[in-house]
Amino acid sequence: MGHPVDRSDDDLLRAVAGGDTAALRVLYERHAPWMSVRLMRRCNDQGVIAEVLQDTFVAVWRGASGFRGDGDVGGWLWGVAIRRLVSRLRSAGRTTQFVPLEAVPERAEISVEERVLTGVEYGDLGSAMGRLSPEMRAVVQACVLDGLTEREAAQLLGVQRGTVKSRLHRAKAQLRRDLVEGLT
Amino acid sequence: MTDAASWHADGDALRRWVSGTAGSMTSISVEQHVQRCADCRSAVATLVPAAPLEQVWDNVLADVEMPRLGVVHRLLRTVGVGPSDALVISSAVTLRFAWLCGVIGVLGFAVVAQLLAFDHVLGLFLVAAPLLPVAGVAAAYGPSVDPMYELVQVTPYLMVRLVLLRTASILVTSAPLTVAVGLLMPAPTAVAIIWLLPAAGFLAIVLTGSIWYDPLYLAGVVIVGWITAVIVAARFGHQLAVLAPGALAGYAGIAIVAVAVLLSRVIGSTPSWRLR
Numbered sequence: 001m002g003h004p005v006d007r008s009d010d011d012l013l014r015a016v017a018g019g020d021t022a023a024l025r026v027l028y029e030r031h032a033p034w035m036s037v038r039l040m041r042r043c044n045d046q047g048v049i050a051e052v053l054q055d056t057f058v059a060v061w062r063g064a065s066g067f068r069g070d071g072d073v074g075g076w077l078w079g080v081a082i083r084r085l086v087s088r089l090r091s092a093g094r095t096t097q098f099v100p101l102e103a104v105p106e107r108a109e110i111s112v113e114e115r116v117l118t119g120v121e122y123g124d125l126g127s128a129m130g131r132l133s134p135e136m137r138a139v140v141q142a143c144v145l146d147g148l149t150e151r152e153a154a155q156l157l158g159v160q161r162g163t164v165k166s167r168l169h170r171a172k173a174q175l176r177r178d179l180v181e182g183l184t
Numbered sequence: 185m186t187d188a189a190s191w192h193a194d195g196d197a198l199r200r201w202v203s204g205t206a207g208s209m210t211s212i213s214v215e216q217h218v219q220r221c222a223d224c225r226s227a228v229a230t231l232v233p234a235a236p237l238e239q240v241w242d243n244v245l246a247d248v249e250m251p252r253l254g255v256v257h258r259l260l261r262t263v264g265v266g267p268s269d270a271l272v273i274s275s276a277v278t279l280r281f282a283w284l285c286g287v288i289g290v291l292g293f294a295v296v297a298q299l300l301a302f303d304h305v306l307g308l309f310l311v312a313a314p315l316l317p318v319a320g321v322a323a324a325y326g327p328s329v330d331p332m333y334e335l336v337q338v339t340p341y342l343m344v345r346l347v348l349l350r351t352a353s354i355l356v357t358s359a360p361l362t363v364a365v366g367l368l369m370p371a372p373t374a375v376a377i378i379w380l381l382p383a384a385g386f387l388a389i390v391l392t393g394s395i396w397y398d399p400l401y402l403a404g405v406v407i408v409g410w411i412t413a414v415i416v417a418a419r420f421g422h423q424l425a426v427l428a429p430g431a432l433a434g435y436a437g438i439a440i441v442a443v444a445v446l447l448s449r450v451i452g453s454t455p456s457w458r459l460r
Contacts, residue, residue: 034219075220126209145212
């Protein structure tokens with residue numbers, strides 16, 4: 001087994017399923033920091049974020065055996081956390097608002113790394129995303145990047161499910177058009 | 185094309201993401217990458233203040249190490265009972281497990297006696313039925329028996345609510361059983377139901393009396409009194425005389441007076457109330 005610090009996330013999760021709090025601690029040290037930052041980029045209430053993070057790891061403790069074991073522990077954890085955030089924001093009566101990734105304008109020049117990272121080989125996905133309205137970008141972020149269903153995204157954003165559907169549809173159409181224009 | 189496995193987000197991008205000054209595209213890029221990259225995750229960890237995360241961890245650990253709540257508690261939660269109510273009810277039910285076994289034992293004995301055509305079986309039922317809820321309620325309160333007594337004392341919980349919840353939980357567990365056994369008795373069907381009236385009177389006496397006395401002591405008085413009454417009635421007439429119309433009116437009267445006293449006492453609640 002080895003020292004918990006040297007073990008893989010999958011391994012740790014299996015140990016957590018067996019009731020090992022030391023393994024949970026190591027998972028927490030590895031994942032809580034980035035998860036807290038990512039939650040902070042979506043919610044402006046520190047108290048809510050602390051609760052969501054706590055709920056998430058308690059849920060992990062109780063449901064660790066439900067992990068499919070495909071290696072993407074980070075993705076699985078984030079899936080739990082973002083859904084906890086959805087239900088927290090809903091039960092908070094929407095006094096705490098979901099904050100889309102749009103508060104700060106992008107720097108004019110985009111570094112090479114960022115281009116590669118966003119998978120931009122032709123056209124310019126970055127600037128195409130930037131031209132989407134904030135509402136449409138929020139829908140793309142929730143459905144595509146956070147992997148929420150349309151229903152969950154609707155709860156998170158406080159709009160009707162049909163609205164999410166149509167905004168996502170229009171956003172994809174606009175992105176496609178922009179990227180094709182970028183080619184010519 | 186850069187290899188996805190060897191590429192890492194640059195420190196500047198991570199710092200701007202953590203501080204919230206990165207633009208949307210940088211944020212999206214970093215988030216998608218960090219989710220899968222252990223190296224960049226540790227880099228983020230060094231940029232995030234540790235104290236708030238430690239506090240959250242303490243809460244996680246407290247939740248995780250808390251013993252799992254019992255079946256009764258979870259059942260009550262799933263049917264929509266609030267967490268504190270569920271805890272109160274389930275502690276009344278589960279901690280009274282021995283009492284419930286006693287109820288089942290007494291009633292089971294009555295059934296066996298009935299099947300063996302044992303004499304005085306009706307008397308046995310008459311003695312036991314109205315006393316079971318009293319014994320259960322008495323066993324659920326007071327410093328002498330309640331494992332939650334100290335907890336309850338320091339809990340800002342409406343006392344009337346606690347009393348009623350626990351009493352209800354005890355009635356729910358014992359009354360249907362007793363009625364079912366009563367229907368097996370060689371007596372008018374009404375007897376199977378009518379015992380609820382003296383039971384209500386006794387319960388009201390114990391609950392109201394606990395303002396001044398230990399409920400266990402009160403229950404003892406009630407139990408001895410009732411048994412005496414049944415024996416006397418059996419000796420000088422018929423045992424069912426304890427359930428005669430006049431006696432029933434008496435039980436109802438006792439229950440009404442006791443509940444009235446209890447309510448007036450609760451409305452003008454004084455610190456000397458023992459149930460507090």
